[in-house]
Amino acid sequence: MSMDKFTALTAIVAPMDRSNVDTDAIIPKQFLKSIKRTGFGPNLFDEWRYEDVGEPGVDNSNRPLRKEFLLNQPRYQGARILLARENFGCGSSREHAPWALKDYGFDVIIAPSFADIFFNNSFKNGILPIVLDEAIIDGLFKEVFAEEGYQLTVDLEHQQIKKPNGEAIPFEVDSFRRHCLLNGLDDIGLTLQHEDEIKAFEAKYKAASPWLYR
Amino acid sequence: MSAKTLYDKLWDSHVVREEEDGTALIYIDRQLLHEVTSPQAFEGLRLANRKPWRIDANLATPDHNVPTTAFNSVEDIVDPISRIQVQTLDANTKQFGITEFGIGDVRQGIVHVVGPEEGVTLPGMTLVCGDSHTATHGALGALAHGVGTSEVEHVLATQCLIQKKMKNMLVKVDGRLQPGVSPKDVVLAIIGQIGTAGGNGHAIEFGGQVFRDMSIEGRMTVCNMAIEAGARVGLVAVDEKTVEYVKGRPFAPKSEDWDAAVAAWQDLKSDENAQFDKVVEIDGSKIEPQVSWGTSPEMVSDVNGKVPNPSHEVDDVKASGIRRALDYMGLQADMAITDIPVDYVFIGSCTNSRIEDFREAAAVLKGRKVASSVEQALVVPGSGLVKKQAEEEGLDKIFIEAGFEWRNPGCSMCLAMNADRLPSGKHCASTSNRNFEGRQGAGGRTHLVSPQMAAAAAVAGHFVDVRDMMKEAS
Numbered sequence: 208m209s210m211d212k213f214t215a216l217t218a219i220v221a222p223m224d225r226s227n228v229d230t231d232a233i234i235p236k237q238f239l240k241s242i243k244r245t246g247f248g249p250n251l252f253d254e255w256r257y258e259d260v261g262e263p264g265v266d267n268s269n270r271p272l273r274k275e276f277l278l279n280q281p282r283y284q285g286a287r288i289l290l291a292r293e294n295f296g297c298g299s300s301r302e303h304a305p306w307a308l309k310d311y312g313f314d315v316i317i318a319p320s321f322a323d324i325f326f327n328n329s330f331k332n333g334i335l336p337i338v339l340d341e342a343i344i345d346g347l348f349k350e351v352f353a354e355e356g357y358q359l360t361v362d363l364e365h366q367q368i369k370k371p372n373g374e375a376i377p378f379e380v381d382s383f384r385r386h387c388l389l390n391g392l393d394d395i396g397l398t399l400q401h402e403d404e405i406k407a408f409e410a411k412y413k414a415a416s417p418w419l420y421r
Numbered sequence: 422m423s424a425k426t427l428y429d430k431l432w433d434s435h436v437v438r439e440e441e442d443g444t445a446l447i448y449i450d451r452q453l454l455h456e457v458t459s460p461q462a463f464e465g466l467r468l469a470n471r472k473p474w475r476i477d478a479n480l481a482t483p484d485h486n487v488p489t490t491a492f493n494s495v496e497d498i499v500d501p502i503s504r505i506q507v508q509t510l511d512a513n514t515k516q517f518g519i520t521e522f523g524i525g526d527v528r529q530g531i532v533h534v535v536g537p538e539e540g541v542t543l544p545g546m547t548l549v550c551g552d553s554h555t556a557t558h559g560a561l562g563a564l565a566h567g568v569g570t571s572e573v574e575h576v577l578a579t580q581c582l583i584q585k586k587m588k589n590m591l592v593k594v595d596g597r598l599q600p601g602v603s604p605k606d607v608v609l610a611i612i613g614q615i616g617t618a619g620g621n622g623h624a625i626e627f628g629g630q631v632f633r634d635m636s637i638e639g640r641m642t643v644c645n646m647a648i649e650a651g652a653r654v655g656l657v658a659v660d661e662k663t664v665e666y667v668k669g670r671p672f673a674p675k676s677e678d679w680d681a682a683v684a685a686w687q688d689l690k691s692d693e694n695a696q697f698d699k700v701v702e703i704d705g706s707k708i709e710p711q712v713s714w715g716t717s718p719e720m721v722s723d724v725n726g727k728v729p730n731p732s733h734e735v736d737d738v739k740a741s742g743i744r745r746a747l748d749y750m751g752l753q754a755d756m757a758i759t760d761i762p763v764d765y766v767f768i769g770s771c772t773n774s775r776i777e778d779f780r781e782a783a784a785v786l787k788g789r790k791v792a793s794s795v796e797q798a799l800v801v802p803g804s805g806l807v808k809k810q811a812e813e814e815g816l817d818k819i820f821i822e823a824g825f826e827w828r829n830p831g832c833s834m835c836l837a838m839n840a841d842r843l844p845s846g847k848h849c850a851s852t853s854n855r856n857f858e859g860r861q862g863a864g865g866r867t868h869l870v871s872p873q874m875a876a877a878a879a880v881a882g883h884f885v886d887v888r889d890m891m892k893e894a895s
């Protein structure tokens with residue numbers, strides 16, 4: 208699947224101030240029964256977001272909201288950047304988690320650390336996960352809480368985040384993943400450019416481990 | 422040549438190419454597929470007009486959505502959305518010619534139980550599955566990764582995975598386990614010590630006396646939960662037990678292939694002087710039976726310990742995490758773990774649904790009854806073959822006489838995608854692997870334990886040290 212190109216964005220930041228946010232919380236299991244990749248946005252953080260228990264196929268627009276939940280607060284409407292704590296996206300490998308975040312409208316997640324599989328899945332769906340120092344994250348949380356409508360600019364090309372006061376925070380990203388995101392490249396297409404190498408490896412490997420090919 | 426870890430060896434033998442920044446293409450020997458994370462991958466193949474690279478590298482079985490009550494065919498699945506997902510797997514495997522152990526096949530079950538049981542998982546291979554508990558297969562010395570759906574599609578189409586090499590971590594547990602302490606307690610104790618992010622970015626090798634002494638099924642229980650320690654990969658070195666376990670299984674190599682394979686597997690261990698980026702050492706003789714009290718697998722305690730008090734925690738984020746967990750779990754700070762009531766009991770999941778798990782639980786339940794305060798107690802085998810074996814050993818009768826329901830194989834109440842759900846506010850002694858909020862059912866309160874601790878809790882109606890219960894009897 209090819210993706211949209213990711214370049215730069217300026218958007219409202221939603222602060223999720225808890226560590227170890229797991230993929231069961233991001234998208235509860237009942238929604239994993241879908242055989243599609245889209246439509247998960249309304250059920251993002253379902254159990255935290257709504258008063259009742261969500262089920263697939265139900266119209267979410269009439270469900271009672273938990274007013275205090277982050278994404279239900281008027282000040283964070285339209286947020287496309289999620290500010291998070293340690294080990295974001297831990298637990299199950301469900302790619303439905305980044306699908307739900309993306310479908311809701313998040314393009315960037317900033318955290319001190321991510322769970323490995325989630326981190327990987329994010330890139331494959333045009334979401335940029337950014338790792339920053341705990342101290343910088345702490346500072347960002349304070350600023351987001353203090354100022355309604357707080358926005359950040361994330362510039363992948365130049366690998367930096369710009370704060371409203373103009374201060375720039377540099378961030379690291381794998382060159383391969385950056386290249387794929389910037390150009391909206393499809394992993395499978397890229398890999399198949401090396402088809403001959405894979406075939407050559409396979410032939411050699413098969414000769415050495417024939418029992419794997421019977 | 423410098424000394425290598427087991428992970429280094431498995432990695433090196435599967436690198437097809439490597440970019441300058443370390444991004445590599447890794448050849449994948451085996452892919453296991455189930456109904457939840459594969460439909461979008463097959464759809465992607467179709468849309469791009471692609472074919473699987475190597476059809477016989479794949480094996481599929483439905484597990485997450487499957488009812489565990491008696492039923493005969495896919496059409497009998499009552500929930501229409503679940504039924505469509507299982508039917509979609511049937512249709513996709515049929516279209517692409519992939520072997521499937523479908524509903525009604527005695528080999529059907531949880532992918533991570535089925536793979537090793539059938540000899541589909543072999544030492545030295547690379548294996549992926551669209552499921553984070555794929556680390557389980559590392560118990561056989563295989564490099565097994567849990568992957569997302571895009572990667573499922575990528576492996577189907579290219580037989581490769583794009584990966585960067587992880588770091589090496591060794592968790593060394595020496596000494597001998599006390600009687601009544603199980604592999605589940607070992608892995609919960611490890612997670613309690615290193616935390617759920619302790620293994621992030623690392624492949625964990627479990628080494629030391631405790632794992633050498635452990636059965637292969639026990640090693641699977643431990644590797645299964647590597648992901649709960651943050652590691653995508655868990656590994657145990659190959660030894661005679663591994664070879665013995667694999668021998669004669671339906672998909673295992675035969676005759677001269679077998680001899681060649683066994684010879685190749687001899688090297689599947691870390692070299693003597695191999696360097697690890699991180700080493701954690703734990704004294705196995707000090708590990709006690711564990712019970713999780715919170716909403717993350719690192720929130721565990723010795724059974725004879727207490728629920729923590731957030732006011733003793735210096736770190737603010739941690740203290741608020743504890744507070745939130747106690748609130749969700751309906752527990753008071755400082756209460757004894759053994760005072761937590763148990764309303765539901767679930768023995769099953771890819772962590773603890775194998776024959777040895779059932780033997781351990783049955784040994785506790787023999788001649789005892791589930792407490793009247795327990796509303797439901799379920800035993801769910803990991804596969805049709807585990808079920809059959811247990812019935813041949815008469816274990817089903819012990820469970821049923823004690824007051825358990827003896828079910829059909831599947832994931833069941835581990836994540837409650839089928840009809841088996843933990844109701845809101847109820848406490849469950851569960852042998853599964855995740856105690857996240859809502860995992861076993863919205864509002865449900867999960868406590869992770871070993872099979873023998875779950876059985877003991879079922880009898881007592883609250884958590885109890887299984888060793889005390891067994892002592893009373895003798």
Ligand code: SF4
Nearest residue numbers: 554770771832835836
């Ligand atoms: S038993 Fe539970 S953890 Fe294991 S594969 Fe099934 S749902 Fe996932």
